[in-house]
Structures are given as C-alpha cells and as structure tokens.
Amino acid sequence: MEGNVAVLSRGFSGFRRPQPPREIPEGQYYETGFPVLTYGPTERVSQSDWKFTIDLGEGGFKSWTWDDLMAMPQTDIHTDIHCVTKWSMLDSDWKGVDLDVFFEQAGLGENIAGDYLMIRSFGGYTTNLPVADVRGGKAYIVHEFGGEPITQEHGGPVRMIVPHLYFWKSAKWVESIRFMDEDAPGFWEANGYHMYGDPWKEQRYWGD
Amino acid sequence: MESITVETYRVKTFRLLLPLWQPFRPGMHYDVRLTAPDGYQAQRSYSIATGPETRNVVDLTVETIEGGEVSPYFHDIVEVGDQVEVRGPIGGPFTWDGSMGGPLLLIGGGSGIVPLMSMLRHRNSTACLVPTLLLYSSRSPGNVIYSDELDALSAAGNGFEVEHTFTRKIPDGWNGFARRVDVEMISEVSDRLGIIGRAFICGPEGFVETAANALVNAGIASERIRTERFGPIGTR
Numbered sequence: 001m002e003g004n005v006a007v008l009s010r011g012f013s014g015f016r017r018p019q020p021p022r023e024i025p026e027g028q029y030y031e032t033g034f035p036v037l038t039y040g041p042t043e044r045v046s047q048s049d050w051k052f053t054i055d056l057g058e059g060g061f062k063s064w065t066w067d068d069l070m071a072m073p074q075t076d077i078h079t080d081i082h083c084v085t086k087w088s089m090l091d092s093d094w095k096g097v098d099l100d101v102f103f104e105q106a107g108l109g110e111n112i113a114g115d116y117l118m119i120r121s122f123g124g125y126t127t128n129l130p131v132a133d134v135r136g137g138k139a140y141i142v143h144e145f146g147g148e149p150i151t152q153e154h155g156g157p158v159r160m161i162v163p164h165l166y167f168w169k170s171a172k173w174v175e176s177i178r179f180m181d182e183d184a185p186g187f188w189e190a191n192g193y194h195m196y197g198d199p200w201k202e203q204r205y206w207g208d
Numbered sequence: 209m210e211s212i213t214v215e216t217y218r219v220k221t222f223r224l225l226l227p228l229w230q231p232f233r234p235g236m237h238y239d240v241r242l243t244a245p246d247g248y249q250a251q252r253s254y255s256i257a258t259g260p261e262t263r264n265v266v267d268l269t270v271e272t273i274e275g276g277e278v279s280p281y282f283h284d285i286v287e288v289g290d291q292v293e294v295r296g297p298i299g300g301p302f303t304w305d306g307s308m309g310g311p312l313l314l315i316g317g318g319s320g321i322v323p324l325m326s327m328l329r330h331r332n333s334t335a336c337l338v339p340t341l342l343l344y345s346s347r348s349p350g351n352v353i354y355s356d357e358l359d360a361l362s363a364a365g366n367g368f369e370v371e372h373t374f375t376r377k378i379p380d381g382w383n384g385f386a387r388r389v390d391v392e393m394i395s396e397v398s399d400r401l402g403i404i405g406r407a408f409i410c411g412p413e414g415f416v417e418t419a420a421n422a423l424v425n426a427g428i429a430s431e432r433i434r435t436e437r438f439g440p441i442g443t444r
C-alpha cells in the first residue's frame with residue numbers, strides 16, 4: 001500500500017472485536033468462526049473416491065487410499081490459521097498425518113528431486129510450495145477439524161494444512177504432489193497472489 | 209472521497225478519486241486499510257462497482273454490518289473529502305469481460321450484487337450482446353441495490369434480464385419469486401437462459417453454497433462456475 005506510510009483514517013479508533021489472546025500478523029483480524037473461501041463450487045469427493053498420489057518422477061507414483069491414511073501414524077495439530085482475506089483463526093485443532101511420513105513411505109527420505117512442489121486438488125486447484133516448507137512437521141494431510149470429520153466446504157474428506165503460510169497454500173480436497181526443479185505459480189499465485197505467502201511478512205500479493 | 213450516495217437504508221456507494229487509476233477486470237476488488245492514531249490497522253476487501261470504462265474513479269458499495277469494525281466506519285464517519293487508503297485492483301478468477309462470452313448467469317445475494325454490477329456496467333458500455341440473466345436475492349424491494357439502473361438495463365432490450373427474489377417482505381401483487389434461492393429456482397432460471405457459458409455467484413456463504421451446489425446438480429461443469437463469498441454469516 002504505497003510503501004508503508006499509512007494514511008491516518010480520520011475518526012477511526014478500531015475496536016478489535018474480540019481481542020485476540022496473542023499477537024496476530026499485521027493486517028489480520030481475529031475471527032472466532034471459520035469462514036469458507038473457494039473460487040468455485042464445493043468439490044464433492046467421497047472417502048472411497050479419495051486417493052492421494054505423489055509423483056516420484058520418471059513414471060513412478062505412490063498412492064494412498066482413505067484406509068491407508070487411517071492406518072498411518074496420526075498427529076494432533078494445534079495451530080493458528082491466517083487467511084489472506086484478513087481473518088485469523090486461533091487455536092484450531094486438526095488430526096492427520098505429517099507429510100514426512102508420506103515421503104518416507106514413498107521411499108524418498110532426503111533425496112527429493114527438486115526444491116519445489118506443486119500441490120493439486122480434486123477439481124483442479126493448484127498451489128506451489130518450497131519442499132523445505134513441508135518437511136519437519138510443517139505440513140499435514142488432515143481429515144479431522146475440531147474433533148469432527150472435515151466438512152466438504154472446508155476441504156473434506158481430506159485436505160492439506162501448511163499453517164505457517166497464508167491459508168490458500170493449504171489445499172482443500174488434496175489429490176497429488178509433484179516435485180519441480182524451479183518454482184512455478186499455482187492457481188492464486190498466477191492471479192496476483194504472492195509466490196511464498198508468509199503472513200508474518202504480509203506477503204499477500206505480487207511485489208510484497 | 210469524491211462522493212457518497214445512499215443506495216438503501218443499509219447500503220451506500222463511495223466514489224473514490226484515485227491518484228493512480230488502473231485498468232481492471234469486472235469482478236475485481238480493492239483492499240481498504242484503516243489506520244488508528246495508535247497505529248492499529250484494519251483491512252477489508254470491497255468489490256469495484258463501476259465498470260472499467262469509468263476512468264479515474266472507482267465506486268465501492270458497502271453494506272453496513274451491525275457490530276462490524278470497518279463497514280460502519282464507512283457509513284457513519286467517512287465524509288466527502290476524506291482520504292482513504294486503498295490497494296488494488298486485486299482478483300482474477302472471479303472476473304468476466306466481453307471476450308469470455310456467455311451466455312452469462314449472474315446470481316447475487318444482497319451486497320453480492322456489487323461485482324456483478326461491474327460486469328453488467330461493462331457489458332452495457334461496450335454494447336456487448338452476450339445473453340445475460342441476473343438472479344438477485346434481496347430481503348425486500350427496499351433492499352434492492354441499483355434498482356433503477358437494473359430496471360433501465362433490462363428495459364434496454366439488448367439481451368439482459370433480471371429476476372428478483374424477495375426473502376422477507378413480499379410486495380402486494382408480486383408474482384415473481386418470494387423465497388430463498390433453492391434448487392428449483394436455479395433450474396428454472398438456468399432453463400430460461402438455455403446454455404450456461406459462465407456463472408458467477410456472489411453473496412453470503414450459505415447463499416453461495418446453495419446456488420453453486422444447485423448449478424453443479426443441474427449439470428453445469430464446475431469450471432464454468434465462479435464464486436465469491438462475502439461474509440461468514442448469511443444475512444438473507
């Protein structure tokens with residue numbers, strides 16, 4: 001916004017409806033609900049249709065079904081979520097599987113081909129991430145929110161969460177991962193949104 | 209702030225004179241940032257109501273949300289001549305211009321009409337003849353935003369029709385829709401349009417969800433449907 005020199009808004013004090021229990025990133029407000037944001041209709045994916053695939057390159061793939069997901073070691077995740085449309089949801093609870101476990105089961109270990117990845121969802125949504133941002137307990141494939149199955153509007157039956165980045169990086173109805181040598185824009189990134197999206201640096205749009 | 213126009217008792221249009229007006233696609237929005245003396249800031253998004261053919265200024269049409277932080281500030285405090293910090297234009301998927309063709313189905317709930325109005329104004333000022341139907345849900349006739357302009361546009365006989373539905377107060381002698389948007393209503397209006405090339409749905413969350421699901425059930429491919437959700441709580 002024109003550098004960082006703020007224009008004072010005459011007569012605006014701001015009352016920060018409900019006060020957040022701790023600091024949230026600049027430009028965000030504390031939301032006690034869970035707004036839905038999708039650029040199109042809600043995708044209808046059933047548990048039996050859901051399948052998650054990692055493209056291993058050179059024609060190799062590894063896939064997991066809903067039952068496979070259930071059989072994997074589960075993690076409870078307690079985290080804050082920051083959406084680029086300005087709301088922040090604090091202390092949300094999710095249950096799912098650390099992406100590292102998928103990489104391990106795919107036999108990838110440390111030798112991942114490429115520094116970036118493209119996440120794809122049922123319905124065609126895509127978003128790009130650096131590999132380093134999904135390793136070491138930073139990204140999860142989740143199926144429960146607040147102790148309940150994730151509803152379809154919120155990306156159920158299975159979505160991804162990458163809580164340290166703006167929430168558009170957390171793909172709903174997650175379907176696959178493909179590795180890339182170079183960074184390439186996903187859906188929102190091609191539409192003016194930041195390639196990385198760190199809420200604490202307010203990386204909302206191109207040029208931030 | 210160049211001018212402020214009352215649209216309904218809950219909605220006003222704010223015309224901003226921009227130092228650097230930029231071309232945009234109908235459906236895009238601006239981010240507004242308010243700053244308090246202690247440095248506290250609040251940001252919200254507001255769709256552009258004007259078409260891209262209207263230069264140098266943009267209109268933002270804001271519905272006041274009771275208990276809200278930003279929309280009541282616009283309604284109760286902002287005056288002509290005030291400075292407002294904005295950033296934009298922003299957006300991509302929820303945009304339409306004449307080159308994308310149609311037929312075009314627009315479904316708006318309450319202030320969800322705003323980005324659709326930008327599309328309609330663009331369509332009109334470019335003399336575009338893409339068959340277009342607007343299904344517009346309001347609480348009552350008194351809550352219809354841009355009412356006169358919509359009447360004039362549909363009277364022009366250039367392939368644009370508007371269909372209202374009222375959810376709270378139904379005028380005497382009204383023989384149009386008088387309920388919340390539902391599957392039957394959507395299939396009735398989509399049949400009227402025949403083929404649906406593009407559909408844009410905007411309004412409160414529940415409204416958008418219902419309308420989008422109805423279109424999917426009616427066999428419209430998801431890729432043709434674009435949605436924008438304005439608020440967590442349905443106001444209709």
Ligand SMILES: Cc1cc2nc3c(=O)[nH]c(=O)nc-3n(C[C@H](O)[C@H](O)[C@H](O)COP(=O)(O)OP(=O)(O)OC[C@H]3O[C@@H](n4cnc5c(N)ncnc54)[C@H](O)[C@@H]3O)c2cc1C
Binds near residue numbers: 270273442443
């Ligand atoms: C891309 C985009 C475009 C938008 N364009 C427009 C526009 O053209 N015109 C317009 O009026 N608004 C528009 N909005 C909504 C707008 O950004 C604000 O969310 C809205 O003005 C409420 O802000 P507030 O600060 O007044 O209320 P807040 O302080 O944010 O909220 C106060 C309370 O009202 C609830 N609430 C928030 N929004 C709504 C709503 N829409 N209906 C009912 N309850 C709500 C909140 O959950 C909260 O409980 C748009 C939103 C998006 C994401």
